[in-house]
Amino acid sequence: MHSQIESLKVNIINYNYMRKRQMKKIILLFVFVSSLGFAQGTDENEMGDGVLKHKRFYLSLAVGPTFGKIKLYDTGPYPWNEDAEFSGAGIQYDLKTGYTISEEHSLILSFDIVARTIPAPTITMAGKTAQTGTDFNINDYFLGMGITKYFMPVNIFISASVGSAGFSIDYKGTGRTSLGLALQFKAGKEWWIGDEWGLGLAAGVGYSTADDATTNDITPKLSTTRFFVTLSITYN
16 A cells, blocks of 8 residues: 555646646747747838838728819810810729839839719819709729839838829710829828728829710810829728
8 A cells, every 4th residue: 555655646646747847848849930930920010120021912992082173174176165074072083903123122012093073073164164063074084004102211102193084074964075084193191090900191183085976077075184082991
């Protein structure tokens, strides 16, 4: 009996010793894995100093008020052709989707879709002004490529876009112009609301021009210079 007790004590001592060694190994392994995971998380989501960075896939949606007249020029050969202007506050939608081509320089290349609509604009023609109704809208839009540069760690950005522009009028049907040229420049700042999401505020200017279809030797041309302010949400 005594020998059995002594043997049991030895077994308990040996068990406790082995358990301590196993626990020590588990703790060391946990620390090692955690350190690897932390290092990997730093590489993926942060710069070396712990500042979040822009990386991989990029998606940004912006919306806001815009101002600027749309001008219609009748470029035909007859002197009685009159130009017209469409004015009023509008709303702009700006969608960018692309990829971070340089994480080191926070440089993003994107495909851009931008659209602006002016509901019930005021029309000025031959010195006279008329207010349209709610069933009349004039729109301009463009599809193109853009490049965005972020200045880190303050997360201020500038962007430039170029593409094909078009205009349309919604009134008892929709009429569209041919495609022309569009340019847009924008600058702003974003604030991180997570490791990959940001909210932004920006202001910019855009220019678009396009020809309408030629009718009776008249080729109307539309153009606009618009100014806008947008709020955005960005995934990157």
